[in-house]
């Protein structure tokens with residue numbers, strides 16, 4: 001498998017979360033309240049899976065290795081755009097997380113911020129994912145030899161393996177502190 005295989009598989013799961021977020025938006029519109037359990041799980045997914053695990057592999061491994069290649073102006077420009085989009089997604093995720101925290105503390109006005117953040121995320125992700133899937137991932141693989149691609153795939157697996165242990169170590173450390 002090419003290293004973009006796991007990244008594209010991750011895109012498909014992110015799309016399923018986007019569908020769930022859209023359903024949540026409709027529900028909030030009807031009921032004027034959010035489901036706190038859903039919000040908790042959705043924030044965790046976007047923060048840890050979509051950002052830390054998925055954007056993490058893109059930025060820390062794929063983009064890092066691409067930066068060592070003699071890239072075309074077009075590909076260099078797309079990487080800049082993608083990095084900027086990841087940044088904006090992080091800001092939206094942060095505002096969803098803050099909104100969720102306030103909402104769970106009983107601040108019903110935070111519902112507006114939650115709706116804004118989810119609305120932004122559901123319009124952002126499909127466009128970002130399509131750009132990577134259709135214009136970027138496959139063409140940039142041609143900068144790498146088969147050996148480099150195999151090494152990258154291996155590093156992706158290593159990244160995921162480290163991440164799950166770091167995540168749960170973090171959970172225990174936070175619980176120990178409180």
Ligand SMILES: [Fe+2]
Pocket residue numbers: 055058082086128132
């Ligand atoms: Fe991305």
Ligand SMILES: [Fe+2]
Pocket residue numbers: 007011054055058129132
């Ligand atoms: Fe992606």
